[in-house]
Amino acid sequence: xxxxxxxxxxxxxxxxxxxxxxxxxxxxLFFIQIPFVIVAxxxxxxxxxxxxxxxxxxxxxxxxxxxxxxxxxxxxxxxILERSLAMTVRFIVLVESFSVFFLTTSPDLLGxxxxxxxxxxxxxxxxxTAVRFVPVLAEEAxxxxxxxxxxxxxxxxxxxxxxxxxxxxxxxxxxxxxIRRSLELAETMESxxxxxxKKRTNLYVLxxxxxxxxxxxxxxxxxxxxxxxxxxxxxxxxTQIVPI
Amino acid sequence: xxxVEEVYFTYPNGIEALKxxxxxxxxxxxxxxxxxxxxxxxxxxxxINGLLKPTRGRVLVDDIDTTKxxxxxxxxxxxxxxxxxxxxxxxxxxxxxxxFALRNFGYEENAVKERxxxxxxxxxxxxxxxxxxxxxxxxxxxxxxLASVLAWNPRIVILDEPTIGQxxxxxxxxxxxxxxxxxxxxxxxxxxxxxEFVAECQPRIVLMTQGRVVAExxxxxxxxxxxxxxxxxxxxxxxxxxxxxxxxxxFRTDIIDVYEAGRILLERLGxxx
Numbered sequence: 001x002x003x004x005x006x007x008x009x010x011x012x013x014x015x016x017x018x019x020x021x022x023x024x025x026x027x028x029l030f031f032i033q034i035p036f037v038i039v040a041x042x043x044x045x046x047x048x049x050x051x052x053x054x055x056x057x058x059x060x061x062x063x064x065x066x067x068x069x070x071x072x073x074x075x076x077x078x079x080i081l082e083r084s085l086a087m088t089v090r091f092i093v094l095v096e097s098f099s100v101f102f103l104t105t106s107p108d109l110l111g112x113x114x115x116x117x118x119x120x121x122x123x124x125x126x127x128x129t130a131v132r133f134v135p136v137l138a139e140e141a142x143x144x145x146x147x148x149x150x151x152x153x154x155x156x157x158x159x160x161x162x163x164x165x166x167x168x169x170x171x172x173x174x175x176x177x178x179i180r181r182s183l184e185l186a187e188t189m190e191s192x193x194x195x196x197x198k199k200r201t202n203l204y205v206l207x208x209x210x211x212x213x214x215x216x217x218x219x220x221x222x223x224x225x226x227x228x229x230x231x232x233x234x235x236x237x238x239t240q241i242v243p244i
Numbered sequence: 245x246x247x248v249e250e251v252y253f254t255y256p257n258g259i260e261a262l263k264x265x266x267x268x269x270x271x272x273x274x275x276x277x278x279x280x281x282x283x284x285x286x287x288x289x290x291x292i293n294g295l296l297k298p299t300r301g302r303v304l305v306d307d308i309d310t311t312k313x314x315x316x317x318x319x320x321x322x323x324x325x326x327x328x329x330x331x332x333x334x335x336x337x338x339x340x341x342x343x344f345a346l347r348n349f350g351y352e353e354n355a356v357k358e359r360x361x362x363x364x365x366x367x368x369x370x371x372x373x374x375x376x377x378x379x380x381x382x383x384x385x386x387x388x389x390l391a392s393v394l395a396w397n398p399r400i401v402i403l404d405e406p407t408i409g410q411x412x413x414x415x416x417x418x419x420x421x422x423x424x425x426x427x428x429x430x431x432x433x434x435x436x437x438x439x440e441f442v443a444e445c446q447p448r449i450v451l452m453t454q455g456r457v458v459a460e461x462x463x464x465x466x467x468x469x470x471x472x473x474x475x476x477x478x479x480x481x482x483x484x485x486x487x488x489x490x491x492x493x494x495f496r497t498d499i500i501d502v503y504e505a506g507r508i509l510l511e512r513l514g515x516x517x
Contacts, residue, residue: 143331144331144332146290146322146326147326147331149295149316149319149325150293150315150324150326150393151319151332151345151392152316152319152320152343152345152348152349152396153316153344154314154316154348168334169332169334172334173330173331173332173333173334176330176334177330179332183342
């Protein structure tokens, strides 16, 4: 699919998610994305990203719960719980839509989409290169960890502050090497005439197909319905439907 | 004593890097592990200081199973100098860098000072003690990395590709230095592609290919065996290549050392004149 259509989908989902703070529409937003995950056949990866965000979701829930309980003007514990849960689901929906996008779009395609959306090529290149170097940095971080462990560094154990301090010998070489690598990359690219031709053409030109237009229509429909609902429809909360 | 017993190792991505590797390295030995890229050399030595644990089989260092102890505990016995010094340098000064491991091991402040001084003198770095390691040249950074490991005087020293990025003078210094370490009864293990360096040092060779040890023995024997080195995608040392070509003139073919080669050739020339 055209990455631009998928990008529109992410933007719409983002806007709609922020539009609502009631639990029911947020749940609907969560469930309407699941068919996309199944169609894209990225269930496993999607589940992994959901699991990865679980810890943050719990933190968001607890923080909301505490702050609403202490400072919010809510009538009952049930409504506080509902509100905190809604904020957590909002976060999950955002992660869900972003993961659907990133799991189905390669960095190169994303770069191409940016480029053909008239974003300056230098910026597109910087973005795709940054994404492409993530696995390299991860591997390097492992090597650095090994090198420091071989000099007696124990990463585990100790209190919170000590644990953070333990990572200084890993972060500094990692950052220094990343900077050194980026400077080297700039030099090697310039020496291979990068940027010599101001007017660039692409081997692959993105062209929206019928299914891309369908997705765009679905997105616009979701956006229109959401704008209407948020302005003119009184959305009930669960505590109103099921009085506790 | 290091014992590697029928070790298999598979990386999480499924690559089987070691297959049924068995090896014994006695105390005070000097061993070079050689082979093509991806042969499993670095994977093997990472088992010796416990950075990697075997998927099957076991590795014993002084009868201690490496799976039973932490890397930090093994590091006291096994010093490992990584290929790229930039993977470990992080301190503000060379002195602090060299003292990093000593502090991790809980040495007292006086002992730390004494050992740092000793290691800096040993590697000719004393003039840089207050300089940032990032300001040094590649060769000097490599020496700082080496000093930071030798500072705690480990009994076993592993050097991963020690000659990369070193000029010939530094290589010669490194050779002298390794011989000196070996004379102090330290076990020295080097992982290298540098066949000429190995031919000059003449350690025991362990030749690896595709995760297996295909041969081990004296440098003179292994590095002059054309079939064997070809199998491991290693090129014969230049001296060995010359003497192989001179075989028909009655020369021995087990020569790898420049000085020995020179002596033999001079003797022959002397006979002819």
